[in-house]
Amino acid sequence: IVLHGNGDNFCAGIDTSIFDPNFPRKFADSMKPQPGSHANLFQRAACVWREIPVPVICAIKGVAFGGGFQIALGADMRYSTPEAKFSVMEVKWGLIPDMGISTTARHIIAPDRLKELAFSGRIFNGEDALSMGVVTSLHPDPYAAAMLTATEIAGRSPDAIRGMKRLFNSGFDLDDAAALALEARIQSGLMGRPNQVEAVAANLEKRPPEFDD
Amino acid sequence: IVLHGNGDNFCAGIDTSIFDPNFPRKFADSMKPQPGSHANLFQRAACVWREIPVPVICAIKGVAFGGGFQIALGADMRYSTPEAKFSVMEVKWGLIPDMGISTTARHIIAPDRLKELAFSGRIFNGEDALSMGVVTSLHPDPYAAAMLTATEIAGRSPDAIRGMKRLFNSGFDLDDAAALALEARIQSGLMGRPNQVEAVAANLEKRPPEFDD
């Protein structure tokens, strides 16, 4: 999945209609986890990209502010233009960023840099985002670069790709025993199955593989 | 809070009087967690800056060695001169760094780089510290830069700032369900409260906000 804005921007963030005086009751409901997920309605918009078993690449140009910034953090990879504009903007509205950032930003951006961005709400560009780890890489045309990577991934065994997404999403936050057991469990489910046998055969025979999905 | 050295250095580290032959008994007591904290007497000097609910910026020039280095790691942000000198120096005294570094350095510096610094006790400067993530940013006058950021933060809703510090300090180390629930709990406590309503109103009316603290 390649996730991108429709037009010149990725996503400008919050829908200010939530500040409507009639909103509070709806707000309380939207704070509860949704069925089958740890995430509530707002968190879901960012966390759903982690829950989907296939890779999600985010292509960013223009602005990615507030909620838009957090949706980008939920993707597996982030490709951006050097000129794109980012902001953890919620403090502008007297709020904390609450769309899963505490699960998506860990391992990606150091807490001192995230605090500075979030406390100040300041706007930073793609170059800054790369140096802080917020984006994976910079490209003049992030959408084209994302499609290229997506095509490359699509040529790999879909079982292995799904297994790796699951491993890296979960394994980094488990204790050693549980993480090692997860590796063994995922690998045992792949080894000797048709797509794995086909990957080996195609490589040894120096031909393109044909996978079932 | 802006934390800085009084004079030309930030902090030169350990008080060697703890190596006094009469110290051991006092030492045993000082290793026990203090009331209301997981941290003992020595750890408290660094961890207290994390426990305080408001942002703490550390302004570093001169040397930040050993215990001084660990106190700096306990702050929310670290501003340094390029020439400042740092060292994880405890190995010089046959000791491990034990002032909370295992809680403050995670997410900040990678373990391979921290091990190299800690095993060797070598001295490194602000440029190296920036490239390893140990400091947030470099400034010719870190104290002036820290005061500028502190002033900027002071213009934001104090409720949102406190909520974000709590979220980023705790959320990075919780499992997904607990981290997402913490986000929702903090946000629910802010939404619709006077300071949050004032932030929205001031922004929509394009005037400076006036917050209660």
Next chain:
Amino acid sequence: IVLHGNGDNFCAGIDTSIFDPNFPRKFADSMKPQPGSHANLFQRAACVWREIPVPVICAIKGVAFGGGFQIALGADMRYSTPEAKFSVMEVKWGLIPDMGISTTARHIIAPDRLKELAFSGRIFNGEDALSMGVVTSLHPDPYAAAMLTATEIAGRSPDAIRGMKRLFNSGFDLDDAAALALEARIQSGLMGRPNQVEAVAANLEKRPPEFDD
């Protein structure tokens, strides 16, 4: 311990004989944790370098692919030539990397960059590896540099070195209370013991220390 390849390469990865049709039964056994460890047979090759109480420095030239890449990640520090070639190559065989990468790569490389490398199986060099945090530093002769660091470490109190390896391997993944307690426990075991007293005495008397191991 300095870990290096015998010849022009570090390690080219998987032994393709595991794809032998007669392998599956042996494979199932090799997926179970070994006595006294959370790691199974394959994971052990990488995780054993973390379990060993003394520092392990990996010197890399030539290729470090697949399993070889994961063995390198298991070391405490990684020194590489700028030209060395790395790859998380398991996807080529329709597999996930399963030699402890979910425990060794956390805190070292960000998940978005690891996913890109692992999903694509692409080959990257030492310069890229440094910028992503995969290697600790670059050297024209990594083996010579590793021996220099090993010699430096060998001049420090062996008790303190072992204590720090234990602290940084475990402390980063414990909750705050457990991590702080571990610091206190390790330090209490060092303070006032012969090697610690010798470190202080040698420093105050400005002479080289003599440690017992």
